[in-house]
Amino acid sequence: MGQSAEPSNTPPLVLTNPKGLFDPAPYGFSHVAQVAAGTRLIYLAGQGGEREDGALEPDFRLQVRQALQNVRTALASVGAGVGDVAKLTMLVVDHTQEKLRIIGPELDAAWGGGMKPTCTLIPVPRLALDGMLFEVEAVAVLRT
Secondary structure (H helix, E strand, C coil): CCCCCCCCCCCCEEEECCCCCCCCHHHCCECEEEECCCEEEEEEEEEECECCCCCECCCHHHHHHHHHHHHHHHHHCCCCCHHHEEEEEEEEECCCHHHHHHHHHHHHHHCCCCCCCEEEEEEECCCCCCCCCEEEEEEEEEEC
């Protein structure tokens, strides 16, 4: 008979900010995400600032807030939460420092003040829909 597998005490996801790198917390991300063996990866499509009826929120802050809520909704549909997210990729139309100052607090609110995942922000000239100003995709990790 084979041995039964013991449940692992290793967390499925560990986020860290190593010494020697700047503190990314004010910008809403972590430097390193470690994913344990034996986990299930969840990939979310890019989420924009569309409400359930497909209408876009009217301004950048509201689009960011709605997009992050859409991420939370998609995560919940598979039994995950924001604490399970290892990586975000954000696309921002005509990125500015002012927009960055909006994104950080919105991420902090969506994550309830918890540690944020790794993140890459990519400035773009346009997104898929007219009037779309922000899009975010996510990779989450769940124990199998």
